Structure formats: C-alpha cells, structure tokens
Amino acid sequence: MLVDTPVSVHFTPVYVPITRGILNICRGFLTQSISREELLGLYRNYYNFHPFIQVYDLPKEHPASWQYKPYPWVSAIAGANYCHIGLDVDNERNSVVVFSTLDSLGKGGAQVGVENMNILFGLERTAGLTRRGLHPN
Numbered sequence: 001m002l003v004d005t006p007v008s009v010h011f012t013p014v015y016v017p018i019t020r021g022i023l024n025i026c027r028g029f030l031t032q033s034i035s036r037e038e039l040l041g042l043y044r045n046y047y048n049f050h051p052f053i054q055v056y057d058l059p060k061e062h063p064a065s066w067q068y069k070p071y072p073w074v075s076a077i078a079g080a081n082y083c084h085i086g087l088d089v090d091n092e093r094n095s096v097v098v099f100s101t102l103d104s105l106g107k108g109g110a111q112v113g114v115e116n117m118n119i120l121f122g123l124e125r126t127a128g129l130t131r132r133g134l135h136p137n
Contacts, residue, residue, distance in 0.1 A: 005031070020105045021074035026098045027090075036089045039096060043085060051126050052115070056086035072101040079103060079132040081111040 012025040040057045047053040058069040072084030083102040090097055103111075111129055118127050 016074075018074055020078055020103055022102055022104045023072075023074055024098075024100045026100075028096045028098070030089075030094050030096060033091070033094070034089060034096070036087070039087055039089060043087065047085075052082050052129070054082055054084050056084060060088075071099045074101050077101050077103050081115065081129040 008029050010027040012027075014023040014025060016023070040055065043055045044057070047055055056070055056072055060070050070088060071086035077084055080103055083100055086099045088097050089095075114128055115125060118125050
C-alpha cells in the first residue's frame with residue numbers, strides 16, 4: 001500500500017542473551033483507526049505469496065494478565081528460514097505494534113543466500129530450505 005504522506009515508524013531491535021535469533025518491535029502511528037482483524041487481513045494478503053513469512057493471527061486471551069499468544073518468539077524460528085510476524089493495534093496511543101522474529105544465522109545470512117541462488121538458477125524458491133537446520137547449544 002502506498003501513502004502520500006510521510007510515515008513515522010519507531011524501530012526497536014531487542015537484545016537478549018540467546019544463541020541465535022532477532023526480535024524486532026516496530027511501532028507505526030495511525031492517521032485513521034483500524035482494527036486488529038483488518039490489519040491482520042492486510043498483512044495476510046500482502047504476504048500471501050511469500051513462503052517464508054508467517055503472520056501470527058492467534059487471538060488474544062482477554063482475561064490473561066500477560067498476552068503472548070499473538071506474538072512470535074525467537075525459539076520458534078531457530079534453525080529455520082522463516083520470519084514470524086505478530087501485530088496488535090494500540091488504540092490508546094493510536095498506533096500499530098509489529099513484532100517480528102527471524103534466525104540471525106539462517107534468514108539473516110546463510111539461508112537467504114541459498115534462497116537467492118534458487119531464484120537465480122530458476123529453481124523452486126523453497127528448494128533445500130523447508131527443513132530446520134541444527135541449533136547450536
């Protein structure tokens with residue numbers, strides 16, 4: 001989707017003592033309101049033909065004190081060529097919060113090289129990339 005006005009996004013990479021992986025938190029500020037369901041629809045539609053992107057659409061548990069189901073976690077993508085995206089709408093601050101995780105050794109480097117080679121040589125984009133790699137301890 002293209003916009004005619006400047007877009008303001010706050011990007012927050014998160015450092016935690018883990019073996020591999022990256023968690024990013026991005027906050028975008030809305031000019032008009034949107035529901036979480038509408039936003040999920042936009043993301044699912046945009047990433048529909050991207051085989052290594054998974055948009056989390058698990059529902060929030062409203063009585064729970066800590067909401068974790070709708071958001072990805074780094075351990076779920078370790079050794080994989082996937083990027084997981086979770087999102088929410090913060091109505092109080094009129095913003096969208098997007099969480100994404102990827103394996104910094106896989107999707108961040110080695111596996112993306114294989115994916116690019118597959119495309120360059122006319123191979124199936126997913127060739128050799130649908131299985132998990134080893135996870136170092």
